[in-house]
Amino acid sequence: MELLITHITPYKEKDAIINGFNNSGVFSILAKGILSAKSKNASLNNPMTIADIELSDNSKSNYLILKASSIIFSPMELFGSLNSLASVMLLNELINKCLSDQEKIIEYNAIVSTLKKIKNNTGGDYFALLNIIGHILKNSGYDFTIDECVFCETKKDIVTFSFNDGGFVCKNCLTNSMERPFNSQELLIIRNIFKNDPNNVCIINVDKTSFLKILKRLIVFIEDNFGIKIRNYELFVD
Secondary structure: OEEEEEEEEEOOOOOEEEEEEEOOEEEEEEEOOOOOOOOOOHHHOOOOOEEEEEEEOOOOOOOEEEEEEEEEEOHHHHOOOHHHHHHHHHHHHHHHHHOOHHHHHHHHHHHHHHHHHHHHOOOOHHHHHHHHHHHHHHHOOOOOEOOOOOOOOOOOOEEEEEOOOOEEEEOOOOOOOOOOOOOHHHHHHHHHHHHOOOOOOOOOOOOHHHHHHHHHHHHHHHHHHHOOOOOHHHHHOO
């Protein structure tokens, strides 16, 4: 079966517990000898690896037992691009801290699709990360208004996006206390990250300045509303 590995926990000696999920469940699997460099499964010892794994029929253990594996995707493939590697590490932290087991199952296909876009580095890899973060927030119940002003419902003269107020704001509803941190192109990007399905092949180019500006606002919102600290965001800060 296919499995996305989220973290590895040393068990005893050179054994470890592999924790991961797919679109049918969340699994904890005992991988014997995996912490040895000579292990045939040593390549699994990296979070965000996707592997096709085979399990052993061993009813005496409290865990499922890993028998064999083959790598489908490994973050080790991304060492040529520090931004891509940072994106994968940040995504892994968001999965572990923000998603319940059931949400992981629901989001599996979208997460795998995002990893493929980051790996291909087609020019839309910044957007791919923003898009999956927006998707996670939306499916966690944060339904931002992205088609009209959150206050008066007009579709014209949108001038800002307010995380605190829940969406776009037009110039007539703008108050002195509201910030206008985003330009018109960035407002369009924000609309797309909450509207587009990460499973689609849509690619939107996002420059690094806009990416960092939008990402920072998303991370602050997540930290404030989930009550957590996202540490891997700092990998993107120069």
